Amino acid sequence: MLPFKLSRFWRRLLLVVGVAHLFGLVSSLDAMMSSRTSQGAVAWIVSLNTLPYVAVPAYWVFGRTKFQGYVSARRDENSVLGQALAEKLAELRAHGVPAAHADKHLVGVEQLAKLPFLGGNRVELLIDGEQTFESLFAGIDAAERYLLVQFYIVRADEVGLALQARLIEKAREGVQVFFLYDEIGSYALPNSYLQTLEEAGVRVHRFHSTRGAGNRFQLNFRNHRKIVVADGERAWVGGLNVGDEYLKGHPRIGPWRDTHLMIEGPAALALQLVFLEDWHWATEEIPELPWSPLIPSGHGTPVLILPSGPADRFETASLMIQQAIHAAHERIWISSPYFVPDEGVLAMLKLASLSGIEVKILIPERPDNLLTYFAAYAFLDSLLEAGVEVYRYEGGFLHGKAFLVDEIGAAVGTVNLDNRSFRLNFEVTAMVMDADFAAEIDAMFKADFARARQMQPEEINEKPLWHRVAARTAYLFAPVL
Secondary structure, eight states: HHHHHHHHHHHHHHHHHHHHHHHHHHHHHHHHHSSSSSHHHOOOHHHHHHOHHHHHHHHIIOOOOOOOTTTHHOOTTTTTHHHHHHHHHHHHHHHHHHHGGGGGGHHHHHHTTOOEEEEEEEEEEEEHHHHHHHHHHHHHHHHEEEEEEEEEOOOSSSHHHHHHHHHHHHHHHTTTTEEEEEETTTTTOHHHHHHHHHTOEEEEEEETOOOOOTTOOOOOOOOOOOEEEETTTTTEEEEBBBSSSHHOOTTTTBBBOOOEEEEEEEHHHHHHHHHHHHHHHHHHHHOOOOOOOOTTTOOOOEEEEEETTSSSSOHHHHHHHHHHHOOOOOOEEOOOEEEOOOOOHHHHHHHHHHTTTTTEEEEEOOOSSSSHHHHHHHHHHHHHHTOOOEEEEEEEEEEEEEETTTTTEEEEEEEEEEHHIIIIIIIEEEEEEEEHHHHHHHHHHHHHHTTEEEEEEHHHHOOOOHHHHHHHHHTTGGGOO
């Protein structure tokens, strides 16, 4: 009897192995056709065919690079969303400013945004949680018609409850309140928090990263945007989510250093348009909202709202950063909490520095993510050799996402310098072409550099072997970081 049992066991084992490798082959064909980088395609193909038992589930959870369903809904000009977008885009283009076309570097980003720079705006730089939540809560309290609220992370802590109370109060006053949160980023948000909002009349929905037949098992496509729009007149965008750490700091990594932006004027409606796209994906509805902008008197700041994500035809966020670097004549300063750039951005940073442009990168000293912390060391040595100045912020945890180009342009948004922000997350950036605003960003960077240490090439070379191995190992995960 023993030989017969062994024989049946082996037949079953061979069947399981065969099926696993068949799934690996099919998945590798999908990876070959859909991966946006050759390195990512090769990595997936090799792993899917050599270790399909582990790689196949991982691929269908983390390996997808296109958000099926959202792609077709956004690109189909004859769809309900496509027609609505066309109408709103036409209305917004009337507020475009021709000055941007004088610089050929800006034409490319306008094409990516499908919008021109919009004039007639007032902008206010908000540094850290106190300034941001004071401005944001005052804007919510002043809303008279509607509020659009969207965050990646919402916590039911002191700050989260303060937001909840304000939204409930406005809903009871008759203000339309739309609340959208990412189901992965806000996985810990209790149902009671959401139910309380709904009972008060707030329209609550999660952004379905897993909605659609082709997205059922994946966790990649996170909506990392943070947008609030009040009455279509004022809007807030930037790096802060809703949680106590953004105001009070984190017990392990210290004070939270972040950057946000308030926009008053036509560009607020561009952020409203971004929200409308995401709300449509979550609900299949398009809210009827006013589209007549507030034009602040005495202000004419040009602002471009650039949404990016896995539904784009191009790698919008990466191309935006590359264009910003290419546009610099004297300097490009960039801050990012996570630094795992793709080959295009890495090459542009090196070339800019070798060409005599001042390139400064500001990243945290204390990480909240060990994988991205170690992976950065795989890139830093070559950047330092090319003359790029890398600063490690020591005043707490740096979470702000901003860049400064020369004396004329700057940006604040949600994009990190990593593959996840470049290709997998839904993000948004506000680009501002204004010398006064650039001067404010300049002062912000200088204050941050004063609380940072500049890295030297030898400190990477002197790292122990285990650290170098950890860096190269983490680097292998760069496509999903």
